[in-house]
Amino acid sequence: MDSAAVDRLVVTGKASAAEGVAILELARPDGRRLPDWTPGAHIDVTLGNGETRQYSLCGDRWDAHRYRVAVLREVDGRGGSAYVHDELAAGDEVTLGGPRNNFAMVPSARYVFVAGGIGITPLLPMITQAERVGAEWTLLYGGRRRASMAFLDDLARYGERVRVVPQDEAGLLPLASWLGGPRTDTVVYCCGPAPLLAAVEQTVAAAGWAPHRLRTERFTAAEVGAPVRDAPFTVELARTGTSVTVTPQISVLAAARDAGATTLSSCEKGTCGTCETTVLDGVPDHRDSILADHERAAGDCMFPCVSRSCTDRLVLDL
Known part of the structure; x- marks a missing residue:
């Protein structure tokens, strides 16, 4: 998963993509790549x-001088989307972190996109x-209302490969018929609200798809059960040799920072x-919404903002 240095960007354009969806165009103030x-x-x-x-x-990933993002107004959000919609304007600056890719295209x-x-x-x-590589693909795209669904004009040129299903017109997405039976030459990518992800996961499992054929991305954290252990454990920061005790009341990230680590974080x-x-060294208790099953099994990375330890001791590259 990649990362880049923190940078400053300027909003070069702002427009509406649908009801409640704003598009932002971002670039470096000096126009650099x-x-x-x-x-x-x-x-x-x-x-x-x-x-x-x-x-x-x-x-367009081949446009080296401009990023585009779309921001949904979250009525019950924490204020970020309201700021984008109501206050952020062309010419304003924002701080960039990344890009990062936890949802890489294999x-x-x-491909079946949902x-x-x-x-x-x-x-x-x-x-x-x-399209560029000549792969077959289809898209099933749902939303509450057609007017609230962004990029419909862009998608219209693909004809029958795209099926648009506004819920107020056609009900829930026809997942079983669209996904069909398992295929060894197909990968399913799904992104959307938690109920949709759960429905796709259940449909894929019921149809007998291999687990690695489904890739999902979540905007909100998945529900997880209790940690594997409720006793304190030790985290060793390998770069400094410092050890710190992590109690049930604090996160690994917080404990590492208290011990001098400078790990960046965002959503936590x-x-x-x-x-x-x-x-x-050690076995992490993965509690994130990012890693696939095979990545969790490898046990060679973790997200210390939420994940913990299955063992008495963890050694981290911090």
């Missing part, structure tokens, strides 16, 4: 009100990439990937 990115990547944007939010890049002969609402954003560059909910840390 931006860090490269791949389909599925997101950036961390620190706004003028001090809030940091993660937005999927949904523009090579495949065929989007719910603003979850369309990371899938747009994937569709473009699939296990969804953005900013604080990814290499595990050198």
Whole structure:
């Protein structure tokens, strides 16, 4: 998973993509080249009100001087989207972190994309990439109302490969019929609200798809059970040799920072990937919403903002 140095960007354009969805165009003030990115990547944007939010890049990855993101107004949000919609204007500066990619597009002969609402954003560059390499693909795109669904005009040119399902017109997405039976040449990518992700996971499992054929991205943290252990454990910071005790009341990230580590973080909910840390020894208790099952089994990295330890001791590359 990649990262780039923190940078300053200026808003070069702001427009409406649908009801409640604003598009931002971002560039460096001096026009210099931006860090490269791949389909599925997101950036961390620190706004003028001090809030940091993660937005999927949904523009042209071959445009080296401009990023595009789409921001949904969250009625019950923490203030970031309201600031973007009501106060952020062309000419304003924001702080950039990333790009990072926790939703990378793997090579495949065929793709099935499923989007719910603003979850369309990371899938747009994937569709473009699939077109470039000549892969087969289809998109099932749902939303509450047609007027609230962004990028419909852009998608119209793909004809029957795209099925648009506004809930007020056609009900819930027909997942079973759209996904069909398991195929070894196909990867399913899904992004959207938690109920949609759960429904897709259940549909794929019921149809007999192999688990690694489904890739999902969450905007909110998945529900997890209690930690594997409720006793304190030791975290050793390998770069300094410092050890710190992590009690049930604090996170590994907080304990590491108290011991002098300078790990960057953003969401602190296990969804953005900013604080990814290499595990050198011990077995992490993964509690994030990012890693796939095979990555969890490898046990060589963790997100210390939410994840903990299965063993008495963890050694981290900090």
